[in-house]
Amino acid sequence: MADHLKSGLERPQRRRRKMQSITMTDVAEHAKVSPSTVSLYLRRPEAVSASAGSAIAHAIDKLNYVPNLMAGGLAAASSRAVSIIVPSVRNAFFAETVSSMQTALRRERLQVILGHTEYDEREEEDLVRTALSWSPAAIVLTGLAHSDATRRMLSHSPVPVIEIWELGGPQIETAVGFHHAEVGAASARHLIQQGRQHLLYLGARMHEDQRARQRCDGFLAAAGEAGVSVDVMQHPAPASADVGAMLLSEAMQTRPLTDGVACSNDHIALGALFECERLGIAVPDRLAVMGFGDLSFSGACNPSLTTIRPSGDLIGKEAARLIIDHMAGREPPAQSVIDTRFTLLHRRSS
Amino acid sequence: MADHLKSGLERPQRRRRKMQSITMTDVAEHAKVSPSTVSLYLRRPEAVSASAGSAIAHAIDKLNYVPNLMAGGLAAASSRAVSIIVPSVRNAFFAETVSSMQTALRRERLQVILGHTEYDEREEEDLVRTALSWSPAAIVLTGLAHSDATRRMLSHSPVPVIEIWELGGPQIETAVGFHHAEVGAASARHLIQQGRQHLLYLGARMHEDQRARQRCDGFLAAAGEAGVSVDVMQHPAPASADVGAMLLSEAMQTRPLTDGVACSNDHIALGALFECERLGIAVPDRLAVMGFGDLSFSGACNPSLTTIRPSGDLIGKEAARLIIDHMAGREPPAQSVIDTRFTLLHRRSS
DNA sequence: GTGAAAGCGCTAACAT
DNA sequence: ATGTTAGCGCTTTCAC
Numbered sequence: 001m002a003d004h005l006k007s008g009l010e011r012p013q014r015r016r017r018k019m020q021s022i023t024m025t026d027v028a029e030h031a032k033v034s035p036s037t038v039s040l041y042l043r044r045p046e047a048v049s050a051s052a053g054s055a056i057a058h059a060i061d062k063l064n065y066v067p068n069l070m071a072g073g074l075a076a077a078s079s080r081a082v083s084i085i086v087p088s089v090r091n092a093f094f095a096e097t098v099s100s101m102q103t104a105l106r107r108e109r110l111q112v113i114l115g116h117t118e119y120d121e122r123e124e125e126d127l128v129r130t131a132l133s134w135s136p137a138a139i140v141l142t143g144l145a146h147s148d149a150t151r152r153m154l155s156h157s158p159v160p161v162i163e164i165w166e167l168g169g170p171q172i173e174t175a176v177g178f179h180h181a182e183v184g185a186a187s188a189r190h191l192i193q194q195g196r197q198h199l200l201y202l203g204a205r206m207h208e209d210q211r212a213r214q215r216c217d218g219f220l221a222a223a224g225e226a227g228v229s230v231d232v233m234q235h236p237a238p239a240s241a242d243v244g245a246m247l248l249s250e251a252m253q254t255r256p257l258t259d260g261v262a263c264s265n266d267h268i269a270l271g272a273l274f275e276c277e278r279l280g281i282a283v284p285d286r287l288a289v290m291g292f293g294d295l296s297f298s299g300a301c302n303p304s305l306t307t308i309r310p311s312g313d314l315i316g317k318e319a320a321r322l323i324i325d326h327m328a329g330r331e332p333p334a335q336s337v338i339d340t341r342f343t344l345l346h347r348r349s350s
Numbered sequence: 351m352a353d354h355l356k357s358g359l360e361r362p363q364r365r366r367r368k369m370q371s372i373t374m375t376d377v378a379e380h381a382k383v384s385p386s387t388v389s390l391y392l393r394r395p396e397a398v399s400a401s402a403g404s405a406i407a408h409a410i411d412k413l414n415y416v417p418n419l420m421a422g423g424l425a426a427a428s429s430r431a432v433s434i435i436v437p438s439v440r441n442a443f444f445a446e447t448v449s450s451m452q453t454a455l456r457r458e459r460l461q462v463i464l465g466h467t468e469y470d471e472r473e474e475e476d477l478v479r480t481a482l483s484w485s486p487a488a489i490v491l492t493g494l495a496h497s498d499a500t501r502r503m504l505s506h507s508p509v510p511v512i513e514i515w516e517l518g519g520p521q522i523e524t525a526v527g528f529h530h531a532e533v534g535a536a537s538a539r540h541l542i543q544q545g546r547q548h549l550l551y552l553g554a555r556m557h558e559d560q561r562a563r564q565r566c567d568g569f570l571a572a573a574g575e576a577g578v579s580v581d582v583m584q585h586p587a588p589a590s591a592d593v594g595a596m597l598l599s600e601a602m603q604t605r606p607l608t609d610g611v612a613c614s615n616d617h618i619a620l621g622a623l624f625e626c627e628r629l630g631i632a633v634p635d636r637l638a639v640m641g642f643g644d645l646s647f648s649g650a651c652n653p654s655l656t657t658i659r660p661s662g663d664l665i666g667k668e669a670a671r672l673i674i675d676h677m678a679g680r681e682p683p684a685q686s687v688i689d690t691r692f693t694l695l696h697r698r699s700s
Numbered sequence: 701g702t703g704a705a706a707g708c709g710c711t712a713a714c715a716t
Numbered sequence: 717a718t719g720t721t722a723g724c725g726c727t728t729t730c731a732c
Binding site for chain 1: 414416417418419420421423424429431438439440442445446448449452453456459461462463464465466468479480482483484485503506590591592594595617620621624627628646647649650651652
């Protein structure tokens with residue numbers, strides 16, 4: 001009875017959900033080979049006979065076949081995605097790194113999955129959790145400070161982890177970046193070399209941006225060692241020219257002896273330069289100003305800004321190289337460190 | 351005989367490839383429910399009984415379960431990823447949009463997959479092809495100009511497409527942005543209102559950046575209609591303060607009557623301001639300068655820069671909203687347009 | 701060099 | 717409310 005009903009229904013015409021129109025099987029049929037040959041061709045074309053190869057190539061072209069990477073990733077248990085987690089891509093530093101990394105990874109057909117922590121460790125933790133759901137080929141994190149849970153998740157997973165933009169602390173696996181304290185120290189030494197005796201550090205958002213804080217600490221330490229007077233002023237808002245102008249204006253009132261300022265980045269420094277201009281403070285004669293970042297305007301302003309150029313681009317390239325090497329089986333030694341250094345650009349403002 | 355051998359081998363101990371340690375089945379076993387109940391719980395917790403729910407929650411927590419989104423995406427034929435393709439994230443405009451979009455999408459647990467075209471249509475085509483491989487929940491493209499192949503791929507796919515940062519041309523589906531020609535026209539009208547009679551447009555990379563070109567065209571058209579003299583100078587390099595300074599310096603030599611310049615963006619304008627300062631050209635008395643973008647320094651410089659603020663943030667928010675609405679079944683009418691407008695900020699430089 | 705077969709971990713009908 | 721079942725489209729042994 002039941003059987004009778006069933007046969008009456010004739011293949012219950014499975015209601016199909018939205019699905020990819022052209023699959024590998026379609027290509028295989030068209031090329032008169034098996035799906036596994038198509039798969040092989042896609043991954044190692046040289047392993048397939050010339051005739052089969054060209055038939056497959058032709059079929060792919062004709063059918064406009066687009067492989068389904070989710071199926072591939074599922075079957076292979078690892079996807080062609082790299083998860084990059086930065087504080088914010090609005091920050092030119094990280095935008096540069098993300099951009100150069102994307103460019104380098106693309107050549108290997110790797111996709112970038114982007115996440116922003118907004119300088120929040122809880123947010124980072126959540127982003128890492130989600131990132132792991134994609135079985136990415138690698139996870140790239142910014143900085144060395146992470147929540148315990150983040151560390152735990154990452155160390156329990158087989159996914160390679162690269163930390164960027166910071167060196168000098170405990171690493172999860174590999175780190176690519178530079179020492180921010182050294183940046184601060186180099187700034188202090190530079191100002192002292194220029195004969196400055198009353199130094200000041202102008203910082204923004206240092207409660208959240210621990211790398212800015214490290215630069216500040218390095219500055220203080222080096223100035224202290226050299227025995228010159230040194231002080232810090234900061235503002236909780238993100239770095240901007242407005243904040244820089246505000247800080248400098250206040251500094252000139254409360255610390256009139258100041259003859260050299262270093263800023264946590266070039267936005268702050270630019271604002272400081274603008275304010276000096278408005279106040280009629282001669283730069284560099286009366287006051288030397290320097291920044292960090294070598295942003296696009298830093299060489300063009302009046303006077304041109306002495307600054308420290310980090311290696312944002314190189315960080316991205318090196319991180320991408322590590323990932324690609326890892327996929328090819330060339331793993332770096334555990335806990336390895338790539339120091340991308342930085343460059344002091346001595347211009348007119350100091 | 352064969353049977354004998356088999357039984358001797360005891361479950362041929364399938365050599366397992368690298369794989370996710372904890373699966374949904376593990377969670378189900380631990381919680382003493384079926385996998386589908388776990389799946390249901392994950393997607394609609396309210397559809398599961400309280401007791402089962404808490405058992406599952408407990409198991410997930412205890413086992414540290416991380417769902418495999420590739421498997422989910424494969425089964426559901428649509429992933430929780432949104433592909434965003436912009437010319438470059440180094441460009442502050444697109445960084446802003448990407449950032450605000452990422453923030454909005456994250457709340458819905460959607461991932462951003464990022465691609466850079468570097469203003470190259472072939473590259474975009476390739477990125478779109480790869481994007482489709484992920485069965486994303488949506489694809490976001492920058493601008494309305496795309497190769498025929500890109501259009502074809504997209505219209506043959508079921509993936510919703512949103513074009514951002516440009517209106518006024520043929521759309522694939524939905525577009526969110528504003529009219530760049532209107533920006534140019536508004537600039538021209540503003541300068542004319544300020545009594546300027548010899549206008550000049552300073553542009554960078556206009557051969558590649560067609561939106562900059564549209565702003566320029568709008569400027570020329572509006573100036574022409576008003577009957578004032580107008581000219582254009584451009585440089586093929588990407589916009590920077592250096593390029594702006596160079597263009598302004600040349601302009602003052604070859605077009606000494608110029609009394610109002612509009613720049614294709616604020617980097618150019620800033621460089622122009624710097625150069626005016628060096629040349630001793632009074633801004634705005636002798637020359638009015640305006641930009642486009644309202645970048646972070648634009649309100650802080652000397653004199654503060656009159657500029658036009660695009661709605662990069664809003665574009666990202668609106669695009670994200672469209673995507674989320676679409677996933678909830680609320681589709682916008684075909685070919686719909688969201689005009690996010692722009693704002694002219696009249697400051698001291700004009 | 702090529703094909704058959706067995707999943708990868710999950711979702712979504714459908715049945716209970 | 718929960719379980720059963722049948723795939724999603726691909727990769728990867730393993731035979732041939």
